[in-house]
Amino acid sequence: MSAPLAPAAVFVGxxxxxHAAHVATVLHALKRASRVLVLLGSANLARSIRNPFSAPERAAMFGAALREAGVRRGRVLFRPLPDRFDADLWAADVRAAAAEVFGPEVPVLLVGFEKDASTSYLRWFPGWERLPxxxxxxxxxxxxRAAWLTRRPLPESVPQAVRAFLTRFARTPAFVRLQAEWAAVETARAALPPGAHLQEERWLHVQAEQVWLHTRRGPIGHGLWELPGRVLPPGERPAVPADAVFDHPARALVAPTAAHVWLGPPPGVFPSRPVPLARALALPRRFHEDHHVILTRLLGRV
Structure with missing residues (x-):
């Protein structure tokens, strides 16, 4: 009779x-599991003050911090995980990644603690055992991130390998852009009424294998592509119903914002230019916020 398969663990974030809590969580999981799969979320989103580091950069930092803690190579694996802004699609991606790495028969422990709504995903995997x-x-x-971007001292609990990476990154042009974005987002939030929920109008126009996009020029998302349109003033709503609405609470940087999207050419007041559709689809991290997700979700309706 074959021995039972050793459990594996999945840690999503x-x-x-x-930081130190993440390292402690992996060490805790390794007491129960033979291997831990760390899924690096938001891997498809552009660099921003909310997601300043790419998936490879986070894997390098996390892996170095774990080696400092004595974890041998091979026990912890890293994989990118895109944001779908859809719980069912996202949960399916997590399950697929675990099955690809561990196989379909290995028992899985889902690692995490429910500190707020962002970890409600722990209830979306009823077939997996939870490991608090x-x-x-x-x-x-x-x-x-706030301390780092404003050049305040970092907490002592930042692993040395992570601290060294952050110090090096702070010498790059990308850090300067993130600092400008941080200041602009803080200013924009301060100008809004308390509890503001905004609306924005966007247009998705695809024709002859090209998609019409606008390149952002302000400090928030500078240089990134977006669907042409605008964010409406607080309290204002679109005059006519849109073809689709995207209102995930975490989709926008400044405040919760619902994107009302129409299929077709944008009004002339919103500048845009054609970009080869294949190129746009291949570069999700070139898009502002969730605009690449919107593009891919609506392509079947164009």
């Missing part, structure tokens, strides 16, 4: 950047 993670009070990546 953005890890922007990895140790919580480190007062430590989160949001505050860490």
């Amino acid at each position: 953005r890890f922007q950047p990895p 993670a140790p919580e480190v009070p007062g430590l989160n990546a949001t505050d860490l």
